[in-house]
Amino acid sequence: MLFGKEPTGFIFDVKRYSIHDGPGIRTTFFFKGCPLSCWWCHNPEGISPLPAPAYHAGRCIACGRCVRECTRGARSFGPEGVRLDSSQCTECRLCERVCPTRAIEFVGKEMTVGELVSLAKKDLPFYDESGGGVTFSGGEPLMQPEFLLACLEALRAEEISTAVDTSGFCREEDILRVAEQADLFLFDLKLIDPKLHEHYTGVGNHRILTNLRRLDEKLLEQGRGHINIRIPLIPGINDSQENLEAVVDCVLSLGSVSGVNILPYHSIGANKYKNLGMEFKMGRTPPPAENEVSRVLSLFASRGIHAVKGG
Ligand code: SF4
Ligand code: SF4
Incomplete structure (x- = not known):
């Protein structure tokens, strides 16, 4: 950097060779800080913006x-x-x-754009071979918009494909600026009912659904970038026919969706809550049964959407 300080961000984890955070083999950077506090979050160490x-x-x-x-x-x-x-x-x-x-x-450390890009470049052969790239996850990457944008621009200059995993709860102007740089959005859709959304995540969903529509319009207008809708499937919370039908309606109203992923709930992160001294509100909720996941996939298929489990 010629002038000023190189932008830095706050990261709590880096996962290399990931095959669950977008297409191909990816390096995933987990940004610290999230405005939501979903009951089922499996990265609770990413919620606080502080260490x-x-x-x-x-x-x-x-x-x-x-x-x-x-x-x-x-x-x-x-x-x-x-x-x-x-x-x-x-x-x-x-x-x-x-x-x-x-x-x-x-948990959490500061990283410069240069450090992040150097780390990502180590895995270039894997991206080239698999159609992968870099994913920004969290936490909520859009809570650090300037750092995220600087990283996206730097990676684009290196011709490295990028994906942003977001809850959509952020400033509209930030997600639209990010849309000009990112290749793919992994956009979480949890609950369509605003009151239930607030109860289980701590925030309402009006801003999320508005941002999703604006993002979709922006991607269509610029003719570049796609959205993968990701739906965590959580027994007793968002697996009702009513919610799933509403999610399908929402997906069908968008024009830039390139994939739909159903992510069955798991309690792998439960122990982290104990280590962090945080309350885990999901108790002993089991993962959804296989036939339940199949029911959901069939529901999407019956409305013309090819949804896949995991991803
Ligand atoms: S517990 Fe005490 S020593 Fe540890 S970080 Fe807090 S104030 Fe510092
Ligand atoms: S009591 Fe346990 S946590 Fe504290 S300094 Fe000793 S080993 Fe570490």
Whole structure:
């Protein structure tokens, strides 16, 4: 950069060789911060825009250094190991530094555009071979719009294909600017009923559905870019006939959709909630049965939409 500082973003994970975040083999960058707090979120460490303090009880040797060193008295021993009183914590990260076993870990780190692009370029042969590229996920990548745009522009200059995985809950002007650079949007559609949407995600869906329509118009107008609609299938929450029919209506009203993915719920992230000291509201909800997933795929097929499981 000739002038000023190179844009930086806050990332909480990088997944290479991913085959579930868009077409082909991909490198996925997980952006920190999300305005939603979906009950079923399997990346709860990505919700807070700040570094999230995680505690891994299995690594703790109960040496007590974190409890002794914390000047705020925010660490103490409890029945399940070391506890954190978030109301006292200033996130100075001293406990992380003094812990000898990495049982305390603050999730999230700063990255420059240059660092991100260099990392992505390591996997160029895989993208070329498989039709893959780079995916921005999270969290919500559109919570860091300037960094996202700078990354998209830099990757486009390298002719690397890009996808943005979004909830659609962002400023309209940001998603439209991103639409000028990204090749694909992985757009989540969860619930069409606004009250249920707010109950289960913490926000209403008016802005999301409006942004989806504006994005669709923009992509059609510029003749470049597509949307893949992604529907998490969550038993008892969004699998009713009424919701699914409304989702189908929404998909049919769009002109730039290139794929529909049904993503069956799983509870793989449940343990992360415990490590982060967060409440996991899904309890013991099981994944949807195979015949239930088939029912949903058939429903889409009956309305002329080829939906696929996973992706
Ligand atoms: S981050 Fe700092 S204030 Fe917070 S618990 Fe650790 S040592 Fe205490
Ligand atoms: S410093 Fe690390 S190992 Fe020691 S008690 Fe704290 S969390 Fe456990």
